[in-house]
Amino acid sequence: MIGKTIKGIWALIKGMSVTLKIFFTRPVTMKYPEEKREPYLRYRGPHILRLDEKGKEKCVACSLCATVCPAQVITIEAGEGNEHEKYPITFEIDMGKCIFCGYCVEACPKAAIIMSRSYELAEYRREDLMYDKERLITAGK
Amino acid sequence: MVELLFMLLKIVVVFVALLLSVAYLTWLERKVLGHMQSRLGPHRVGMNGLLQPIADGIKLFFKEDVIVTAADKVVYHLAPFIIVSTALLTVAVIPFGDSVKIFSHDIPLRIADINIGLLYIFALSSLGVYGIVLAGWSSNNKYALMGGLRSAAQMVSYELPLGLAAIGVVMQSESLSLAKIVQAQATQGWFFLPQFIGFLIFFICAVAECNRTPFDLPEAEGELVAGFHIEYSSMKFALFFMAEYASVILMSALIVTLFFGGWLGPGFISCPAWCGPIWFGIKVFIFSFIFIWLRATFPRFRYDQLMKFGWKVLFPLSLINIVATAVVMIIK
Numbered sequence: 001m002i003g004k005t006i007k008g009i010w011a012l013i014k015g016m017s018v019t020l021k022i023f024f025t026r027p028v029t030m031k032y033p034e035e036k037r038e039p040y041l042r043y044r045g046p047h048i049l050r051l052d053e054k055g056k057e058k059c060v061a062c063s064l065c066a067t068v069c070p071a072q073v074i075t076i077e078a079g080e081g082n083e084h085e086k087y088p089i090t091f092e093i094d095m096g097k098c099i100f101c102g103y104c105v106e107a108c109p110k111a112a113i114i115m116s117r118s119y120e121l122a123e124y125r126r127e128d129l130m131y132d133k134e135r136l137i138t139a140g141k
Numbered sequence: 142m143v144e145l146l147f148m149l150l151k152i153v154v155v156f157v158a159l160l161l162s163v164a165y166l167t168w169l170e171r172k173v174l175g176h177m178q179s180r181l182g183p184h185r186v187g188m189n190g191l192l193q194p195i196a197d198g199i200k201l202f203f204k205e206d207v208i209v210t211a212a213d214k215v216v217y218h219l220a221p222f223i224i225v226s227t228a229l230l231t232v233a234v235i236p237f238g239d240s241v242k243i244f245s246h247d248i249p250l251r252i253a254d255i256n257i258g259l260l261y262i263f264a265l266s267s268l269g270v271y272g273i274v275l276a277g278w279s280s281n282n283k284y285a286l287m288g289g290l291r292s293a294a295q296m297v298s299y300e301l302p303l304g305l306a307a308i309g310v311v312m313q314s315e316s317l318s319l320a321k322i323v324q325a326q327a328t329q330g331w332f333f334l335p336q337f338i339g340f341l342i343f344f345i346c347a348v349a350e351c352n353r354t355p356f357d358l359p360e361a362e363g364e365l366v367a368g369f370h371i372e373y374s375s376m377k378f379a380l381f382f383m384a385e386y387a388s389v390i391l392m393s394a395l396i397v398t399l400f401f402g403g404w405l406g407p408g409f410i411s412c413p414a415w416c417g418p419i420w421f422g423i424k425v426f427i428f429s430f431i432f433i434w435l436r437a438t439f440p441r442f443r444y445d446q447l448m449k450f451g452w453k454v455l456f457p458l459s460l461i462n463i464v465a466t467a468v469v470m471i472i473k
Contacts, residue, residue, distance in 0.1 A: 012439075019177045019438045028179045 038117075044100045045116040047093055048140035049133065057137065058112035061088040065104035065113055073097040074104060091136060095121060096129040116140070147248055155252055159232050163386045164194035170386075170433045177437035198379070206375035209281060216279035221373065221380035224272025227265045228384040231391045234258040236320040238404045238417030250404070250417060251320060258319040259311065262395060263304055266350055269388070270296045273352075273359060273369050276381070280372035288368025291444065292359035295349060298451040299356075303346035305459035309339040309466040310399045323403035333400040335469075338462045340400045342455050347392040349451070351385065353432055355439040358447060393428035397421065 030037060039045070050058050061078035079089035104113050116139055123129050131139075168183065168190065175182025183190030208217070238250030255261060270293055277289020310332050311317060314325035326332055333340045349356035360368030370381040397403060401424050404417030412420075442450070 015438045016434065019434060022179055023173065023177045023434075023437075025179070027176060027181050029181055031181065031184060 039119060041117075043117045043119075044102045045118045046095055046098070046100075046121060046131065046139065047104070047136055048114050048116045049091060049136040050112055050114060050140055051137065057087060057091075057133075058110045059088050059091065059108075060110055060112070061086045061091075062109065064107040064109065068103045068107040070101060070103065071097050071099045088133060091133040093131045093136065094129065095131050096126060114140075143246060147243075147246065148252075151248075151250075151252055155232055155237075156229070159229065159387065159390065160383075162390055163383055164198065166386045166390060166429060167197070167382070168194050169429070170436070173430065173433045174437050177434070201379040202376060204375040206377065207372075209372050211281040212372065213279040213281070216275050217372075218377075220272050220276035220279060221377045221384075222272075223275065224269055225380045225384040225387070227269040227272065228387040228391065231262050231265050231388075232394075234261055234319055235391065235394045235398060236323060236403060237394075237421045238415070241415055249320070254318060254320050256316070256318045256321075259307060259317045259322075259399075262391075263300070263307075266388070267296070267300055269384070272384070276373070277359075277369035280369075282372050284365045284367075285369050285371045288359045288365050288371070291365075292352065292369060295352075295356065295358055295447060295451075298448060299346045299349040299455070302342050302451065302455040302459040303350060305456070305463060306339045306342040306346065307399060308459075308463050309336045312463070312466050312470065319398050319403070323398060323405065326402045327405055331400065331402040331405075336400060336462070336466070338458060339466075340396075342459050342462065343399065344396060345455065347396060348432065348435060349447075351388045351392055351432070353385075353389065354436040355442050356447065357441060358444060389429055389432050390425060393425045393432065394421075396428055397424040 052058050061076050063076050063078070066072075066074040066076050073094040075090065075092045076088050077090040078086055081087045100115070102115055105115055118139075121129075171193070172182040172190065183193040186192040186196045208214070233252045234255055236249075236251035236254070240247050240249040242248070273292040273296075274289045277285040277287075277292070280286075310322060313329065313332060313335065314322040316322055316325065322332075329335075352359050358368075359365075360370065365371070370378055373381060404421045406412050406416055406420040
């Protein structure tokens, strides 16, 4: 019985030491809006359309991303530029439906579409979740 | 006349200090609990959330005071006042320093030095049970009633070892006056060494008296929602809260007075008389921290375990402690 008591008291002391140890370690939570956690490099956030050195979009409107997209959220309207090159007139992604699988990034032959690491996507209106070309480009700047 | 003035001054200072420390104990508890659970705790209001108690107070003050239709109105209104006044009245006999000389007047640093100080405290803390039981009963709510009943049973069974554990100290200091007990520790050394078992029993019972985890059965949120104060809102709820934290501070103060030399500093540092309240404050802070630390660590007792522990472990141990103290004193 004495052995049991000592064992019990030892368990209590051990428990207290665990809480005290955690008390002196850094909390895992952060002051969110002021401090933001950096996501991992593999994190898949909303898309970015990249530009080439001349400041034109890399996208050639091949529609491979729109084809591979499982959620079918990408709409591309192709057009012809001054030097007879193809470029997207409209490039829209419906972020409300996007499942962030990253297939579009894998499919892209020009590495024109990549995924950012931002995670604050909330909007006040549903329409604002339709990301148009300008928004996708400016997100990368 | 001057005596009366100093008396009033002392009362005002002590009560303001007590109420402030009650407010900031809530902040400390949330902060310490947060860090012990690897969170930050309150940090929005003011620097590190230091204004949080004020914000809470204002919020509670402006909340609607809901009164249950089926409640027993008189008792329902009376209960929080009983509980808070019994908790606050205890501070009157706690000595927080030796006497100091101010303008050639000898001012003892305590509100009242009655020769039955310890009995007075036990009497008041027993009366505090009425507040909880009446609150639980008058709310006309099953959970509140259950909380009240549990509290009554718990307090009765833990009051006994609490009083018996203090008897060892009383035997050694040969006085019930708290100031005399502290003065006895100046010559005999702090009592927590010769009365170590007594100290442990007293500390455990003090936690149970304050209805704190792991003895927070009266307000067990998991099963009783909030226990006896389930139907109280607004400032009445705040009064229950205040009483709980005030009793934490006062129980810490009592432990310090009985076992850790009250206002006495550690022997190797010599300090004038005005240091007394500082030493006292530091010790009380340490014990309040331990109260919070316990809450962060241990789960709640099951009801039958609680009763078994009180009657079958603490009660016989405290009796053995008294007998052992008596035997040692006779041999000496």
